Amino acid sequence: MGALPHAAWHCVHVYYHAPDKDGLLLDAVRPLFREIRAHVEAAYVLRHWRQGPHLRLNVRTDRQTWEGFVRPRIDQVIGDYLRRHPSTTVLDQRESLAWHRLLAIREQERGPLTPWHPDNSIRDAPFDPRGHVLGGDAAVELLTTFYSDSTPLLFAMLDHARAGRDSKRDLAVNLLLTAAYAGRPLAEGLASCRAHAEAYITWSADPGGTLAAFDREYRLRRTRLVQRVRHVLRTLDGTAPGPHERGTQEAAAFVREWAALLARYARRPEVPAPRPPSSRPLPRPVTRAGDAALDYTYLHLERLGLTSLQRFSALYQVARAAGAVAAAAAAGEEYVPEERAGHGSWGWGT
Template sequence: MIMRRYASTDALDESAEESWHSAHVHYHANQDDLLLDAVRPLLAEVRESVPRAYFVRHWRLGPHVRLHFRCTSDRWYDTVRPAVERTIVDYLRANPSMTPVDEGAEIAKHRELARLEREEGELTPFAPDNSLRFRPYEQRLHVLSTVEAAELLAEFHTDATDLVLAILEYARAGGDRRGACLAAMVAVAHTMCPPLTRGFVSFRSHAEGFLANCADPEGTRALFDRQYRRNAAALRHQVRGTLAALAGAAKPRADRAPDELGEFTRRWATLASTYRERALPLIAAGHIGLDGAEEPQAESAAMRTSDFHRRLRASDSWEALRDAEWFRCYRLLLNYLYLQMNRIGISPLERFLLCHLLAEAVEEEFHVRALDVVEAIPSENADDRYHDQGDHRV
C-alpha cells in the first residue's frame, strides 16, 4: 500500500510538504450550533498535529461552512480527513438541517455577490443540504495577488478562530452579537489609528460608500438613522465602555463576574497589534496591496454620488494619507476584521449598519465630524505615522 502511494522519492518528498486542504459542509440552517458543537471540537481534536486550521462561512453553491487545514498529504488522509468525516457526518445525522433554500430565488443575489467579491467558479447547481464535500483550497490569488498576502490572511483567520468561537458561544448564551462586533471595531480603530476620534473616519467612509450605492439610498439611510436614534444612548455608553476596557479599567476583579465584552475587546486589540507588526514589512516590500481586493465599480460610483467621498478626495491630505504604509496597514486590518464579522454571523448589511451606528455615536459623544478630522491632518505629516502624533485622549 505504501509503495502504491509513493511511486518515487520525488512523490515522497512532495507528500511531506504542507499544503492547505478543504472540506465544505453544506448546511442551510443556522450554522452557529454546527460551528460550536461540531467544528470547534474537531479543531480541538486535530490542533496538536495541525495547529493551522480555520473555518469560514460561504454562500456559493448554497450556504455552507468551509474547513481549512494546513498539513502534509499523509496527515490529511491518515488523520484529519477521517476526523472530519466522523465528526461532521455524526453531527449532520443527529442534527439535520431542515431549512429549504430556493435556488432560483437566490441565484440573482449570488451573481451579484460573485461580481462584488470577484468569486470564481460555478454558481449552480447548489450542493445538497446536509452534505460534506472535499474540495481544493481556494487561495484567491486573483484578488490577493501574492502568496504572502494569502498566507497572512489564512494565519489571521487561524489566530482569530478561538476568539470568533468565543463570541459565537457568547451570542448563543444570549449575548449581543452586534455589540461584540461593534466593540471589536472600536478596538481595531483605536489600536491601529488612535485615537478612536481619528480612526472612526474609516467607518464613516465605508457606511457612506454603501449608502450611496445601495438599491434605495434614501430609504436605507432613513432606516439606519432610525436605528441610531433608538439606540443612541446605549451606543455612546458602549463606546465609552469599550475604550475603558482597552485602557484596562474594565478588567474583572475577584468580586465581580468576568467582563466578557471587555475581554473580547482586549483580545482584538492584541491581535491587531500583532498583525500590524507582521503586515507592515510585507506592505513595505510590495507583497500586500489593497486596490486589487476592492470592488472598482463601487469605488467609482461612491466618488460620483457620495458627497462625503467627493469632499474627502478634495482634501489636500487625503492622497498622502491613503498611500501611507501605516494607513494601508490599518485598512488591511479593517478588512480582516470585516471577514471575522462574517464568520461571527454578521451580514454585509449589518456590517454597514454598524459602521454607520459607530460613526454617529463617536461624532455625537466626542463632538467631532469625520470630514473635519481628515481636513485637519497636515498633508506633510500624513505619511509620517500620523497616528503617533497629537493628543490621544478621547
C-alpha cells in the same frame, strides 16, 4: 504544531442550508479542530454561499495526515452532527440565483453558481486562496494565518453570544471600535468607518432608504450605543477593571483580546500595501497598512454570521455613537441626547 514538510491547504465544504449555523460551528467544528490541532499546522472555518449555503473547513497539513487522520475525522465528527441535527430548511435555488450572480461580481467569486450541492452533505473541494482579490502570495499567507489565529476567538465569541451575554451586533460594535482605535488616533479610525458606511449607502439600490434605515436603528439604540462606546474606550485606555479586578463594570467583552491580536499583525512586515479603491467593484474596507485592522475585523464579522447589511450598519452605528462621545468630550460635557444637540445632514458626530 510547527511547520510540517510538504504541508498544503486542504478544504472540505459542509453544506447546511439552515440560517443558524452556530450549533454546527460550536458543537461540531470546534471539537473537531481541538482534536486535530496537534496534527496540523493551521485550521480555520469560513461561511460561504456559492452552490448553496455552507461552511468551508480549511486545514493545512501534509497529505498523509490529511488522508489518514483529518479527513476521516471530518466525516465522523461533522457527519455525526449532521445526522443528529440535520438542516430542514428548504431554499429555492432559482430565487437565490439573481442575488448570487450579483454577489459573484461584487466579491470577484470564481466558479459555478449552480447546481447546488445537497443539504447536509460533506464534499471535498480545492482550497481557494483568493489570490486574485488579495493581490499575491504574501497577502494570502497573512490572511490565512490571521484566520487561523483568530479562530479560537471566533468560537469564544459565538459561545458568548449563544449564552446571551451580548448580541452579535453588540460584539460588532466592540470589535469595530477596537479596530478603529488600533495604532492610530481614534478620529482617523472613525473617518474610515464613516467612509466605508457612506460608500455602502451610495452603492446600495436605494441610498435614501438605506440611510433612513441605518438612522432609525441608531436612534433606537443611541443611549445603549453611547454607553457601549464609552465602555469600550475605557477598556482600551486601561481604565476599566480586568476580569479579576474589583469595579462597577468589567472590561468590555473581547476588546483587549482583539486589540492584542490586531497589534501583533500591525507589527508584521508583510501587512499589505495600499491598493486603489477602484480595484474593488463594491466598497469594502481597503486593505492598506492603516486600515488592515478594520478590514480584517470586517472579515471576522462575516465569520461570526453578520450579513453585509448588518456589518455596514454596525460601522454606521460606531461612527455616530463614537462621534457623539468625542464631541461631548471636546466640549467638556457629558453626552447630550441628539434632540438637544442638533446635527448636520447625516448627523455624523452627534
